[in-house]
Amino acid sequence: xxxxxxxxxxxxxxxxxxxxxxxxxxxxxxxxxxxxxxxxxxxxxxxxxxxxxxxxxxxxxxxxxxxxxxxxxxxxxxxxxxxxxxxxxxxxxxxxxxxxxxxxxxxxxxxxxxxxxxxxxxxxxxxxxxxxxxxxxxxxxxxxxxxxxxxxxxxxxxxxxxxxxxxxxxxxxxxxxxxxxxxxxxxxxxxxxxxxxxxxxxxxxxx
Numbered sequence: 498x499x500x501x502x503x504x505x506x507x508x509x510x511x512x513x514x515x516x517x518x519x520x521x522x523x524x525x526x527x528x529x530x531x532x533x534x535x536x537x538x539x540x541x542x543x544x545x546x547x548x549x550x551x552x553x554x555x556x557x558x559x560x561x562x563x564x565x566x567x568x569x570x571x572x573x574x575x576x577x578x579x580x581x582x583x584x585x586x587x588x589x590x591x592x593x594x595x596x597x598x599x600x601x602x603x604x605x606x607x608x609x610x611x612x613x614x615x616x617x618x619x620x621x622x623x624x625x626x627x628x629x630x631x632x633x634x635x636x637x638x639x640x641x642x643x644x645x646x647x648x649x650x651x652x653x654x655x656x657x658x659x660x661x662x663x664x665x666x667x668x669x670x671x672x673x674x675x676x677x678x679x680x681x682x683x684x685x686x687x688x689x690x691x692x693x694x695x696x697x698x699x700x701x702x703x704x
Contacts, residue, residue, distance in 0.1 A: 498588070498670055500595040503530035503544065511544060520576040521646050524548070530576075531595050533588045542583035545592040546576040547599055547608075550634040571632045572605040574618075587670030593621060594662055601657040608657060611639045613649030622661050623653040630654070 503511060508527045515522040533543040550571040574596055579589045600608050609632075610618055615625060628636065631652050642650040 498533060498535055498542065498591070500531050500533045500591050503527045503532050507532065507541075510541065514544070514578055514580070515576060518578045519646060520578055521642065522576065523641075531592055531599070533579075533583075533592055541580070542586075543577070543579035543588040543592050545574070545578070545589070545596055547596045548573045548575055549603075550632075550638070552632065552634060570605075571634055572600045572603075572608045573635065573638070574600075574608050574610045585669070587666040587668075589617075590621070590662060590666040591670050593618075594660070597621075597655070597657055597660045606657060608655050609635055610653045610655075611635065611642050611647070611650045612653065613647050613651065615651060615653050618653050618655075620663050620666075621655065622659045623655040626652050626654045628652055 505527055507530075508525075511527060511530055511532075512522060512525065514520075515525075529546045529548055530544050531546075532541050534541055550573060552569045552571065574593065577589055577592055579592075597608060610623060612618065615623065628639065628651075631639065635652070639650060639652060
């Protein structure tokens, strides 16, 4: 099992699963996502997104993630999803880990999440913060989430260098190929569609 950047041709697959899981697809761009993939079968097991927001650009859903002004930009962890057959095997945790690594590589010291499922994030070191501590662009984003897909959303934050991976999740991820359902190596129609029986809601770290 490994986690890589999403490919352009996976846009339909991502959008279908985001919709089926009730995740936040606002300002969708496939290049913001990573995908967890089983090396043996090629089966996609989960995904997640880092969204970069410009300051003073709260009204735009197309905030550019260019490097100019990077020190003032804001990094949000959002839309983490795991397919049903892969749950409980550390896939989501390693998606989060890869996204935090990306944020650090891009020069971010802090990553934010706006979610009603904060207990999941707490195991990685995320802490609940006051709304007044949010950058202005995320104050607007929080309000939009509460009015939309996540009425219980509250803000969390994590300093990138304080991320921790629980050992039980790391070990589960190592065993994931043995525990997963057998899958073919060729892509099928289901790779670009959705089966409600096999891809349902698990959690969302930033709906």
